[in-house]
Amino acid sequence: xxRAMICDLGNVLLHFxxxxxxxxxxxxxxxxxxxxxxxxxxxxIIRSFETGNFDSxxxxxxxxxxxxxxxxxxxxxxxxxxxxxFWPNSQLIDVLQQLHGxxxxxxxxxxxxxxxxxxxRHFPEVFDVFDHAVFSYDVGCxxxxxxxxxxxxxxxxxxPEETLYFDDIAEYVDIAAEIGIHAYQYISVPAFTDVLRIYxxxxxxDKV
Numbered sequence: 001x002x003r004a005m006i007c008d009l010g011n012v013l014l015h016f017x018x019x020x021x022x023x024x025x026x027x028x029x030x031x032x033x034x035x036x037x038x039x040x041x042x043x044x045i046i047r048s049f050e051t052g053n054f055d056s057x058x059x060x061x062x063x064x065x066x067x068x069x070x071x072x073x074x075x076x077x078x079x080x081x082x083x084x085x086f087w088p089n090s091q092l093i094d095v096l097q098q099l100h101g102x103x104x105x106x107x108x109x110x111x112x113x114x115x116x117x118x119x120x121r122h123f124p125e126v127f128d129v130f131d132h133a134v135f136s137y138d139v140g141c142x143x144x145x146x147x148x149x150x151x152x153x154x155x156x157x158x159x160p161e162e163t164l165y166f167d168d169i170a171e172y173v174d175i176a177a178e179i180g181i182h183a184y185q186y187i188s189v190p191a192f193t194d195v196l197r198i199y200x201x202x203x204x205x206d207k208v
Contacts, residue, residue: 002182002199004104004156006149008167009111012186013093013126014086014119024081025067041066049112052137056113083118088126091189095196096129098205104156107133108149108165110142132156143167144175153181164199166192 010016045066049059060075069075096105107130109116116135120127127133132155136142139151153160160180167173168186176183184195196202 001162002103002164002201003162004106004158004164005099006106006108006152006156006163006165006181007096008172008186009107009109009119009126011168012166013089013096014123015089016085018085020085021082028077028081038066046112050110050136051142052140059112059114079114083114086115086119086123088123089189092192093125093129095189095193095205099201100129103201104132104158105130106152106156108143108152109134110136112137143169143172146175146179149176149179149181164195
């Protein structure tokens with residue numbers, strides 16, 4: 001019996017486009033990533049940020065060093081362009097709102113506090129549907145590390161075989177399946193609801 005659902009955020013419940021960051025950086029800070037060394041260093045900073053090795057202030061401090069930002073106005077401008085990359089998957093949110101209370105709903109995401117802070121402020125309806133959230137920066141590990149899936153299962157207090165999992169990245173789905181979770185790659189809302197029908201979860205739901 002399915003008792004819980006673990007659901008990715010990015011490109012599942014929240015569409016996003018990282019290319020927006022690159023485009024805005026190249027427009028607003030044209031000299032920033034001109035060297036390969038600077039670009040590689042920025043990627044390292046992002047990885048550390050998403051695994052919780054430092055907080056938002058330290059992320060902006062280290063980014064400022066790479067980008068040559070030397071005052072708070074530049075840091076604030078960068079923080080906005082870094083975070084404003086999301087828009088909600090309203091149709092899927094509607095489905096999960098109906099599942100709230102029927103299943104334990106867990107958000108699981110490789111992310112960082114700036115992105116989550118922005119998303120919570122602008123799209124609170126996304127987070128309201130979940131009973132718990134497991135974010136990489138909080139638990140110190142990222143998908144596809146098995147440990148992050150264990151964190152989600154523990155938070156839901158369920159066994160793998162009692163759990164559905166949806167993610168847009170096939171590699172992350174495969175790892176979840178290896179530990180016994182019923183894992184599926186998210187493609188579309190119709191495909192999502194087709195999976196729910198397989199597990200007889202849609203009975204009594206409206207407009208699905």
